[in-house]
Amino acid sequence: MNIQIVKDQAAGGRAGFQIFQQALQQGAKVLGLATGSTPVTIYDELVASDLDFSHLTSVNLDEYVGLGADHPESYHYFMQQHLFSHKPFAQSFVPDGMNADAAAETKRYDDVIAQHPVDLQLLGLGQNGHIGFNEPGTDPASTTHKVALTASTIEANARFFDNANDVPRYAYSMGIGSILQAKEILIVAYGAAKADAVAAMIQGPVTPEVPASYLQTHQNVQVILDEAAASQLA
Numbered sequence: 001m002n003i004q005i006v007k008d009q010a011a012g013g014r015a016g017f018q019i020f021q022q023a024l025q026q027g028a029k030v031l032g033l034a035t036g037s038t039p040v041t042i043y044d045e046l047v048a049s050d051l052d053f054s055h056l057t058s059v060n061l062d063e064y065v066g067l068g069a070d071h072p073e074s075y076h077y078f079m080q081q082h083l084f085s086h087k088p089f090a091q092s093f094v095p096d097g098m099n100a101d102a103a104a105e106t107k108r109y110d111d112v113i114a115q116h117p118v119d120l121q122l123l124g125l126g127q128n129g130h131i132g133f134n135e136p137g138t139d140p141a142s143t144t145h146k147v148a149l150t151a152s153t154i155e156a157n158a159r160f161f162d163n164a165n166d167v168p169r170y171a172y173s174m175g176i177g178s179i180l181q182a183k184e185i186l187i188v189a190y191g192a193a194k195a196d197a198v199a200a201m202i203q204g205p206v207t208p209e210v211p212a213s214y215l216q217t218h219q220n221v222q223v224i225l226d227e228a229a230a231s232q233l234a
């Protein structure tokens with residue numbers, strides 16, 4: 001893992017932008033994208049840049065089950081707001097949270113990933129070590145699946161909803177196995193609340209209890225942390 005420690009989230013946005021720019025210079029055609037507060041400064045840098053995505057494909061990690069593209073807390077809506085409305089891609093894929101048929105939706109999304117292998121996958125990190133919505137205990141070989149969110153993830157994401165009862169209980173997420181297929185992975189974490197998960201991801205054992213620890217098994221991982229997130233590293 002190649003670790004960069006930056007001053008704050010704004011500096012992390014600039015560092016993340018450089019990694020995107022490099023991947024594009026090296027011919028990346030498919031970008032794996034993520035939601036949450038962490039990637040926002042990277043998207044701001046991408047939007048402010050003269051990079052052109054109109055010939056590229058994006059594939060997002062996950063989506064809440066039951067939220068449509070017009071729901072302000074859906075990941076479709078987030079991506080539209082932060083990136084796609086400013087920098088359209090030739091095609092953008094996000095799991096369809098309104099497809100109630102989980103078997104059909106996860107199969108559809110696995111086919112999308114197979115047809116559009118990801119060159120650079122951006123990831124945030126959950127406080128419990130999750131990536132995408134792959135909660136502790138997820139099979140490391142998993143492909144796209146329907147996930148029951150843990151209480152801690154529901155609580156962490158409740159800040160985006162009027163109250164915790166409004167947070168969806170399920171999501172569709174690329175699996176750990178799907179994520180590890182990407183040629184290059186960029187994982188970003190900020191803040192003291194992520195420090196334990198960061199240390200477990202980088203220096204702990206590779207274990208299903210910390211989904212992000214499987215990144216230790218990948219050959220090309222870039223990590224961007226602020227000092228607070230890096231504070232528990234030995």
Ligand SMILES: N[C@@H]1[C@@H](O)[C@H](O)[C@@H](COP(=O)(O)O)O[C@@H]1O
Pocket residue numbers: 034035036037038039061062123124125126127131132133153157
């Ligand atoms: N599914 C998302 C993850 O993809 C994200 O990485 C995580 C951390 O979010 P944040 O970046 O807001 O801390 O939250 C959610 O659970």
